[in-house]
Amino acid sequence: MIQGSNHSVIPGLPAGYLHSIFGYSSTVEHRRAFVFDAVAALNALKSSWQNLPPNWIGPDPCGSSWEGITCTNSHVTSIVLAGMGVIGSMSGDILSFSGLQYLDLSNNKDLTGTLPPSIGNLKNLSSLILVGCSFFGPIPDSIGSLQQLVFLSLNSNSFSGSIPPSIGNLSNLEWLDISNNKLNGTIPVSDGTIPGLDMLVSTKHFHFANNLLYGAIPPQLFSSNMVLIHVIFDNNQFTGNIPFSLGLVQTLEVVRLDWNSFSGSVPSNFNNLTSVNELYLSNNNLTGPIPNLTGMNFLDYVDMSNNSFNVSDVPPWVSRLQSLTTLLMEHTQLQGQIPVNLFSLPHLQNVVLSNNHLNGTLNIGTSYNNQLMLDLQNNSIANFAQSAGYNIELTLMENPICEGAGASERYCSVSQPSNSSFLTPSNNCTSVVCSSDKVSSPNCKCAYPYIGTLNFRSFSFSNLTNSSYFIFLEGSLMSVFLSNLLPVDSVSVSNPTINIYSYLQVRLQVFPSGQDYFNRTEISTIGTLLNRQSFQPLSYFGPFYFIDENYCCFAGPNKSSNIGIIVGAVVGSFVLVLLLVCAGIYAFHQKRIVKTATEQNPFASWSPDKSNGNAPQLKGARSFSFEEIKKCTNNFSEANGIGFGGYGKVYRGTLATGLVVAIKRAQQGSLQGALEFKTEIELLSRIHHKNVVSLVGFCYEKGEQMLVYEYIPNGTIRESLSGKSGIRLNWMRRLRIALDSARGLAYLHELANPPIIHRDIKSNNILLDEHLDAKVADFGLSKLMGDSEKGYVTTQVKGTLGYMDPEYYMTQQLTEKSDVYSFGVVLLELITARAPIEKGRHIVREMEEVISKSKDPHNLHGILDPTIGLGATLGGLEQFVNLAMSCVKESGPDRPTMGEVVRKIENIMQLASLNENTESTFASSSNEEEAERNSNHPYGNEAFDYSGGFIPFDIQHY
Ligand SMILES: *[C@@H]1O[C@H](CO)[C@@H](O)[C@H](O)[C@H]1NC(C)=O
Ligand SMILES: *[C@@H]1O[C@H](CO)[C@@H](O)[C@H](O)[C@H]1NC(C)=O
Numbered sequence: 017m018i019q020g021s022n023h024s025v026i027p028g029l030p031a032g033y034l035h036s037i038f039g040y041s042s043t044v045e046h047r048r049a050f051v052f053d054a055v056a057a058l059n060a061l062k063s064s065w066q067n068l069p070p071n072w073i074g075p076d077p078c079g080s081s082w083e084g085i086t087c088t089n090s091h092v093t094s095i096v097l098a099g100m101g102v103i104g105s106m107s108g109d110i111l112s113f114s115g116l117q118y119l120d121l122s123n124n125k126d127l128t129g130t131l132p133p134s135i136g137n138l139k140n141l142s143s144l145i146l147v148g149c150s151f152f153g154p155i156p157d158s159i160g161s162l163q164q165l166v167f168l169s170l171n172s173n174s175f176s177g178s179i180p181p182s183i184g185n186l187s188n189l190e191w192l193d194i195s196n197n198k199l200n201g202t203i204p205v206s207d208g209t210i211p212g213l214d215m216l217v218s219t220k221h222f223h224f225a226n227n228l229l230y231g232a233i234p235p236q237l238f239s240s241n242m243v244l245i246h247v248i249f250d251n252n253q254f255t256g257n258i259p260f261s262l263g264l265v266q267t268l269e270v271v272r273l274d275w276n277s278f279s280g281s282v283p284s285n286f287n288n289l290t291s292v293n294e295l296y297l298s299n300n301n302l303t304g305p306i307p308n309l310t311g312m313n314f315l316d317y318v319d320m321s322n323n324s325f326n327v328s329d330v331p332p333w334v335s336r337l338q339s340l341t342t343l344l345m346e347h348t349q350l351q352g353q354i355p356v357n358l359f360s361l362p363h364l365q366n367v368v369l370s371n372n373h374l375n376g377t378l379n380i381g382t383s384y385n386n387q388l389m390l391d392l393q394n395n396s397i398a399n400f401a402q403s404a405g406y407n408i409e410l411t412l413m414e415n416p417i418c419e420g421a422g423a424s425e426r427y428c429s430v431s432q433p434s435n436s437s438f439l440t441p442s443n444n445c446t447s448v449v450c451s452s453d454k455v456s457s458p459n460c461k462c463a464y465p466y467i468g469t470l471n472f473r474s475f476s477f478s479n480l481t482n483s484s485y486f487i488f489l490e491g492s493l494m495s496v497f498l499s500n501l502l503p504v505d506s507v508s509v510s511n512p513t514i515n516i517y518s519y520l521q522v523r524l525q526v527f528p529s530g531q532d533y534f535n536r537t538e539i540s541t542i543g544t545l546l547n548r549q550s551f552q553p554l555s556y557f558g559p560f561y562f563i564d565e566n567y568c569c570f571a572g573p574n575k576s577s578n579i580g581i582i583v584g585a586v587v588g589s590f591v592l593v594l595l596l597v598c599a600g601i602y603a604f605h606q607k608r609i610v611k612t613a614t615e616q617n618p619f620a621s622w623s624p625d626k627s628n629g630n631a632p633q634l635k636g637a638r639s640f641s642f643e644e645i646k647k648c649t650n651n652f653s654e655a656n657g658i659g660f661g662g663y664g665k666v667y668r669g670t671l672a673t674g675l676v677v678a679i680k681r682a683q684q685g686s687l688q689g690a691l692e693f694k695t696e697i698e699l700l701s702r703i704h705h706k707n708v709v710s711l712v713g714f715c716y717e718k719g720e721q722m723l724v725y726e727y728i729p730n731g732t733i734r735e736s737l738s739g740k741s742g743i744r745l746n747w748m749r750r751l752r753i754a755l756d757s758a759r760g761l762a763y764l765h766e767l768a769n770p771p772i773i774h775r776d777i778k779s780n781n782i783l784l785d786e787h788l789d790a791k792v793a794d795f796g797l798s799k800l801m802g803d804s805e806k807g808y809v810t811t812q813v814k815g816t817l818g819y820m821d822p823e824y825y826m827t828q829q830l831t832e833k834s835d836v837y838s839f840g841v842v843l844l845e846l847i848t849a850r851a852p853i854e855k856g857r858h859i860v861r862e863m864e865e866v867i868s869k870s871k872d873p874h875n876l877h878g879i880l881d882p883t884i885g886l887g888a889t890l891g892g893l894e895q896f897v898n899l900a901m902s903c904v905k906e907s908g909p910d911r912p913t914m915g916e917v918v919r920k921i922e923n924i925m926q927l928a929s930l931n932e933n934t935e936s937t938f939a940s941s942s943n944e945e946e947a948e949r950n951s952n953h954p955y956g957n958e959a960f961d962y963s964g965g966f967i968p969f970d971i972q973h974y
């Protein structure tokens with residue numbers, strides 16, 4: 017039996033998950049060598065490591081399903097031994113798996129030694145996860161030759177020495193976590209000959225916390241073409257200024273620079289980091305003015321405590337940060353009155369302004385949140401406006417108001433920090449008393465849970481007594497486990513605490529279902545899911561790592577016993593002989609295995625004419641054979657390449673019928689699970705509207721996943737607006753485009769069955785066909801919208817910066833109105849030709865300002881696109897602007913529906929046609945221009961730039 021066709025790399029994990037974490041190579045030529053290497057290497061491991069899974073018996077790890085080992089076409093492609101209690105040291109042996117793609121040895125506290133330089137031989141490795149082991153010594157320089165590496169986590173070991181500059185060569189790296197080690201030295205940057213971390217322009221995570229790194233952060237480390245979302249540098253020994261260049265990384269969401277020795281003032285361009293949610297600058301030696309964070313509209317948690325900023329009033333902008341839950345500015349030289357409107361921020365939970373020079377009368381107003389905790393110890397406050405009656409947790413100790421005899425006991429004593437003892441409530445079941453050391457699950461079943469600690473590096477709240485956050489966390493984790501087919505009964509989170517370094521720690525218990533114990537594979541799958549974090553980010557909770565307690569008792573008849581060891585040893589000694597005997601047989605075996613794999617392929621039975629249960633229900637789209645596609649793209653020739661994105665390449669092809677198509681071919685790493693692929697094509701095939709790009713068919717053969725779309729020749733409207741495509745758009749043409757795309761979107765919202773929220777409407781996703789009719793493309797982030805899901809809280813906010821509905825961003829309530837917002841931004845683009853965010857300014861605000869300055873619509877000319885037709889009367893322009901502005905209203909219910917938008921644009925077009933002069937629709941274009949435009953195809957680059965990979969439909973867990 018083969019353990020793992022192309023669709024299961026970790027046993028028990030469905031294919032969709034796997035493809036997102038593995039990606040796979042198909043170097044068939046060296047297969048035989050791999051098998052030989054793998055068996056030899058695994059046997060070497062068996063002799064040097066203890067506590068390995070007892071079923072590692074027999075000559076063929078792939079043939080007999082060794083726990084923790086997964087094979088693809090008989091290559092050992094993954095080794096996941098997380099949390100298995102393995103004892104031993106890393107040797108060169110594991111490093112002879114040249115086909116290995118995924119290696120997770122996390123949470124084996126007795127796995128020790130240094131990482132041998134030969135680790136650089138694992139050329140196909142895409143994930144290396146060694147969280148919570150006991151490795152020490154330097155990180156070998158050879159790590160920089162793992163060119164396929166996407167995920168590198170060496171967190172919580174004892175690595176020392178400096179960060180190898182060669183890591184800068186890992187051009188595919190998305191996650192770099194070296195936290196909680198003993199690394200020292202400075203951060204390496206490139207200098208023309210030596211590589212450095214500034215070269216990591218695909219990396220989203222720099223997690224360097226809790227080391228001994230020192231020196232100034234080289235300004236060169238950051239640049240505007242980086243895509244970092246988390247910069248986590250806290251608890252090191254960094255000195256010098258915070259580099260200005262950090263303020264150029266627009267994608268940042270979490271910035272932790274706390275507990276270092278940074279000095280100087282905070283760069284003024286921090287204000288441009290409009291996506292930051294959590295900002296930690298505390299416990300440094302920062303001077304100069306308190307940074308102006310007015311632009312950080314989504315800031316929910318900010319800690320600037322314990323710095324030496326200039327004496328200053330409480331900055332007025334803090335009262336405008338609508339998402340703010342937590343404001344920590346202890347010991348920051350604040351003076352004067354606290355502005356009363358700070359307390360009316362709707363989500364505010366915790367304000368610590370102790371040890372400052374605040375004075376006057378404290379006034380918290382009337383519209384404060386009664387979950388608020390307010391710590392104003394050691395200031396100069398003399399009065400309290402609401403002293404007669406208020407409903408928050410407040411301390412004013414060591415203020416004049418608390419001196420003398422009449423001091424209120426209520427607010428002049430230390431308020432007990434309300435540490436939560438959150439414990440999962442029972443799910444309507446009668447509690448049971450468990451025998452021996454079993455534990456009762458939230459479902460009142462006794463079992464042996466897998467226990468550990470989740471350590472969150474950031475989080476958006478600070479009220480630990482509000483259980484909704486933890487119930488939400490349990491639900492999220494539960495669905496991650498269930499969607500990976502793990503037998504989990506329930507998940508329990510307890511004892512949340514925030515430690516002095518502002519890390520949130522919670523105890524996690526995962527209970528098995530239908531059995532008392534988890535087996536090894538299940539434990540290691542849970543462990544790898546948690547530390548690999550390839551699921552969607554959890555709302556309210558930032559990145560984390562998971563450190564377990566050794567699991568007490570693995571399930572299974574193979575419970576480590578003497579017999580197992582003896583059998584293992586005896587069998588082991590036969591292995592070499594067996595190998596030699598069998599070496600010849602392998603070649604034959606291989607062929608058979610490959611064949612079996614195809615037969616097991618759930619879609620082998622797909623064909624356009626069979627309608628058995630497996631075949632996707634397609635309306636109007638057809639299945640193409642690989643040969644057919646190969647032929648029509650001239651064997652995927654370079655000449656036919658028309659674009660490239662995160663998911664893979666796009667080719668133009670001409671079908672036998674003469675139809676020109678665009679073919680999106682998923683590359684390794686972007687492939688998704690069979691079921692997801694099937695769901696997606698079923699859905700796409702049901703979409704038929706002249707203003708929506710339609711699916712012609714798909715190819716699912718030979719391990720390929722391709723989508724075949726109609727070819728749209730004239731590029732995106734962004735390209736036209738920016739002048740790139742050579743198509744000039746006059747006023748009428750722009751109105752037409754607005755109408756077409758509004759109709760397409762209205763169709764998705766109101767007529768598609770099930771309705772679809774696009775989630776990524778932008779000018780790069782609206783394409784122009786040969787008649788310059790607009791079509792909505794790429795439901796890259798779409799979400800099916802069953803009635804039950806309407807308005808449901810989603811787990812991850814997706815979309816493109818600048819187009820994203822701020823309400824959706826803050827509440828995570830996804831409705832059609834979020835698309836309406838994005839569409840409003842596109843309407844503004846249509847008249848200004850500006851990108852939604854330019855020079856840190858959002859087009860909506862810019863427009864609001866222009867409008868508020870004058871009611872005269874002619875004044876818009878300053879912001880209008882000059883090529884729109886200067887001199888001509890733009891009939892309906894004022895109405896158009898009004899419509900756009902109604903689409904971007906702050907509150908969803910105030911925005912029109914897409915149906916209403918369509919009708920409004922129709923009216924505006926009538927107005928416009930009244931004074932339309934007979935202009936040609938676009939400048940005449942020569943053939944060269946035509947050719948040039950076509951080379952710049954809509955499916956290329958930005959047009960389909962969603963990050964999630966090939967597949968549009970992100971399967972939501974909720
Ligand atoms: C803060 O920055 C905003 C722009 O984001 C600016 O309008 C405002 O004047 C600044 N405030 C101060 C106090 O510098
Ligand atoms: C509060 O402090 C500020 C600055 O030190 C000072 O100008 C002001 O007069 C003080 N107000 C009161 C009521 O003491």
Ligand SMILES: *[C@@H]1O[C@H](CO)[C@@H](O)[C@H](O)[C@H]1NC(C)=O
Nearest residue numbers: 363387477479482483484485
């Ligand atoms: C707990 O937090 C949730 C999520 O922020 C919020 O909606 C709810 O109102 C809070 N509950 C209480 C009692 O404050």
